[in-house]
Amino acid sequence: MKVLIVDDEQPARERLATLLRALPEYEVAGEAANGVEAVRVAAQTHPEIVLMDIRMPGMDGLEAARHMAQMETPPAILFVTAYETHAIEAFEAQAVDYLLKPVREERLRSALEKAQRPNRAQLEGLNQSTREETARSHICARVRGNLELIPVESVHYFQADQKYVTVRHDGGEVLIEEPLKALEEEFGDRFLRIHRNALVARDRFSGMERRDHGGFEVVLKGSEERLEVSRRHVAEVRRFLKSL
Template sequence: MKVLVVDDEAPARERLAALMDSLAGYEVCGSATNGVQAVRLAEELQPDIVLLDIRMPGMDGLEAAKHMSEMETPPAIIFVTAYEEHAIEAFETHAVDYLLKPVRGERLKGALEAARRPNRAQLGALEGPAGDSSRSHICARVRGNLELIPVNQIHYFQADQKYVTVRHSGGEVLIEEPLKSLEEEFSEQFLRIHRNALVARNSFAGMEKNTQGCFEVVLKDTGERLEVSRRHVAEVRRFLKSL
């Protein structure tokens, strides 16, 4: 079985790779140093199992695991952590398995033997502990491949029937997440200006009336204009005054 090793510390990756060398039936197909790289390699290499560190800079292991669950054939996730055992209780039931650092050979062997490709219901349980904080990236499928868009590069979300357009610094993608849930998750970073639009707070350049007398938000850098509904004009005005 192919195993992807993910840890931001080189000694930890090397130790896991060395332990894997002594086990028959498994091979390390690649290694990653952060969550974003892990998701991209998982999509490219299609590992059977991912040994996934939890605490990493940027995207942590819990968020990376959620993105991997969007793959057509999700890998089995084994979390690797330096947490004390009492802290593991918070997410223990949401992982396929977990290993405490420093990882022991016998424990690794047992976890690998128990880990198989989980079904989507199992991976859906990963929503639990990671759901307490907003994601650092939005995951979209573009031409059959997963694409990760950093939330801090997104200008706005705009709903159109069942899809939401994610306009970002590198272009735009479509996702199928409800605008309401995006608003709840990213309320500190985005402001609703219309029933169909959320705009990044750091993308506002101002608000102006158009020739029809309707208010529009003007975005920084791009100069794009988005309609502001009457019910949200006051809130947008208050926000702009606070800048």
């Protein structure tokens, strides 16, 4: 079985790789030093198992695991942590198991034997627990069968259209299948609703103008795009712009 090793400390990665080499039924599929890199490597190498540190700078292991759950064949997650208290988070995230550092060979073997692809209940639990824990640093989208990570700080707006939501960002746009309401609840401190179908990043507002045929629209910084503001949200948008 292919195993991906994820830890921001190189000695920790080297130790796990050494332990895995003593287990002939497993092979190291790759290594990653942070959550963003882990998701990308996992999408490229398709490991059956991921050994992943929980606390890492930038994207932590819990968020990375949530993004990996979007893969067509999600890997089993074995969290690795130096702190017993983080094990609670691991189980809340529906990990198959967790390992305390320093990892011992027999404990690693036992955890690997338990590893299996997560079932639907595990994936739903992972999504729910990490959503409650903290807002994501990245949005994950499937583009031509591959996973693409978009930093939330680069997103201009979310706009819903039936079952899909368009994510307009610095590098273009992608489609995701997440409810706009859930995105608002998760990122409400960074985005403002201007319409039942649109959330705009607070740092992208340039102004609001009245349209020739009535109504209002938002002007975005550095863009010629205009987004409609619904009547019920005009006052809130106006208050926000006055506070800038």
